[in-house]
Amino acid sequence: LAAFIAIASDIDDLIPILTAYEIEWNKINDLLERTGAMDRLSQYSERGAALTSAERDGLAKDLHISLSDFVTLENIWGAALVSNLLVIGAGRKHFALRLLAGSLVDYHKATQRWWNNIAQHANHLIGNRPVYFVSSNPHSLVNLVSGYALEHERELIDYIAEIQHQDLQHEYQAIQAEEVKSSKENFLYYVLKKYCADPENATAGREKEHRETQVGIAYIKSDRYLDVDAQVIELNKLIPERLDPRLSREGMERLRKSDAVIFNIDYPLGLAAYQILSEVTQNVDQIKGIYSMGKAATLNGRIGDVIIPNVVYDEHSQNTYLFNNAFTARDIAPYLVYGSVLDNQKAISVKGTFLQNRRFMELFYREGYTDIEMEAGPYLSAIYEISYPRRYPVNEIVRLYQADLDAGFLHYATDTPYSKGKNLGAVHPSYYGMDPTYATALAILQRILKRETSM
Template identity: 55%
Template sequence: LACIIASRSDIDDVIPLLTAYQIEWKKLHRLLQRLPDSISLPDAAGDPAVRAALAAALRMSAGDMDRLYTIWGADFVPNLERIAAASHRFRVRLLSGSFSEYHRATHAWWAHIVQACPDLLERPIYFISGNTHSLVNLLSGFALQHRDKLVRFLEGSDDKDLLQEWADIHTQMVPSSQENFFYYVLKKYLQTPQGYSFRQVRREHEVDCGVLRIDSKHFFDVDVQVIDLAKLRPEWIDPRLYEGRANFLSHSDALILNIDYPLGLAAYNILSKISEHAGKILGVYIMGKAAALNGVIGDVLIPNVVHDEHSRNTVIFPNAIAAADVAPHLIYGTVLDNQKAVTVRGTFLQNTEYMDVFYREGYTDIEMEAGPYLSAVYEMFRPKRYPEDEIVNLYGLPFDLGIAHYASDTPLGKGKNLGASTLSYFGMDPTYATTIAILRRILHLERQRVSKG
């Protein structure tokens, strides 16, 4: 097994995972050595009763055993035999992980981006850390222009749930967003053989409206999109983004730099590099997944306090995104503002006891990027490196700052899992509501900036 490490955060994730994997392997190995003669491993593949007995012998729940059986499939018995045959002792070797190597990798990533879009060095920028689908879908209008084609694809598919949802939307039987629905269907269509060639059509459409995709070919698995606001076609963009005329965009010289959110400390490295070399930063906006300790899956969390486990700083900041910005576009969830977030080193070690401490201290939003991003933001307007183990006040920033998270997990309770509902596309609801809020904020600021000349 070989891993490309983007920052120390990757090591904080990989080592606990490997440690747990080795512990579980050794436990199963010892228990398999004492397996009763009445339980035959080859029979476990085809006999649920034998699997249930095997689960009891291995001190597992029947549900966990069935999950292993589903995941391993035809390898179920061979894998168990392999575990029974020998114990394992993993060794980890770090080939290159110095501080300078991380900076070198970040520099190479940025050089590749600038080579594809030199304008980033001179023109003002709105920076967004999010995903590579919602922003472009909203600004390009590609899916909405091809509704008929997507409906025909849907009618020819065998997805009964999706067909029923479209019928309910069409007859206004459900409150689901028609735009979000087509964004989801476009994604499904592009994944099919007949939709593969349609990707080139989409690429040409995006170029026509100022969207440049830059794939990350080396170093970081962080793709980039650059949107030239002056080239956007106001008549194409999602109608939820702007009321009235958006002709002011043609007079804008600003770019949106959107990246597929990195994990952990890679966020600090990337934003630091961008702020060092890019043109004037007009805004920094961060959106991504988080674990919610006081909400349900599909809620949106808006923090104004972040405790960073990397720097041990507690950061207070003015969040440009408010509940009123998100709520009108969120259909199936709730917006929770004035939250306290904690940026953890890794997700694997966040057990119930650990998270209960956070909850009793008032922290309800657990994620991995906000702290490193805020350390970079500190260095963007202060003449020194970010401090450690301090209360940091970011009020008075010379640029806009917005952070919003959508709940993808509720570790302290069962919550309500939108993914377990009829359609998985309901999970797009908080993503698009958050993206719309950020883009509306950018368009509002840009209109003010353009009007001032």
């Protein structure tokens, strides 16, 4: 098995993940041998029928887990549950790793070749034009400006009826009857993703791409080096009538005169954020704004909340960055239905999520840090180098208040590490993650449009 790493901090994630995997594998192996469960698993495998309630209870006790945790495991593995347990019980794991290449020069080369692929496909779009750099995901901004989902509401609703997705049907009916506060737009964006992923709707997928091209959206798939796709959105090609209705249309006629583009990337992890932003700023003439939205763990909020930091401690550089965040709570609140907005927060950019334990988190919390994520610190190190004629310092308090650059960081809480097992996947269906995701995307897009239409 080989894995391509984009930056040194990927190792900080990979090693703990493999270590945890090996520990859990060997724990299960010991339990299956000690309890004699292997003989019963062999019988279940030969029988081929589904497990009975009593058999589920017995295996859960053998593995020292609750029945609900066993059911979760069964849902993940499906029909392969018994065969997977037999494989684990057959032998212990002991991983060995070898790093084939990992010098600083190697990482720089990978990032440079990633950009060369961007330039090859989109240099005619970016050229000498002003750029708004956005680190988000491949779907939010596109859905907000293309209008495809909203124009095809009937087809999307017919689709969930056709596949008999009762939860989504009930949610749509509740939205239409105004029985819930959920956004219809967010709902349609969620269904659109499922709709386009269905192989039977390949024609609709091609039509969607054509419609997106009409409003100035170009996709650039990553080519081997970094697994980070990109999009270029030409602001002067946006069609006001197709924009998400929650966006202000004020001054949209001025947008026709804008020469600016949005360069949106599928947010990278850890130090790759520094590498990519540094590479982009070296290859474009003017950066008009830098905005990042992404997932975080919260120590004082709830899943679905939006966190806005203005202090970030970066574990990579050991710097504490103080800066003016372009966003405040009032920029997010109009779009956020279920969560709360926590602004003026202190964030910590960690090297890897697996490296954080309860003792670390308690230390962070006592120091006032409530937001744990992985990208803000590396991005701020790059912003420092954009603003000053020297490399970012190490182990200092860095004040970026004078930086002549519009920069904003928005994090939405998907994990509450103080609460065991509480994350977005465990607590809510993925649909409810749309609320903070689109609230932050709307705030970023609204700020860009306002800056371009007020000039």
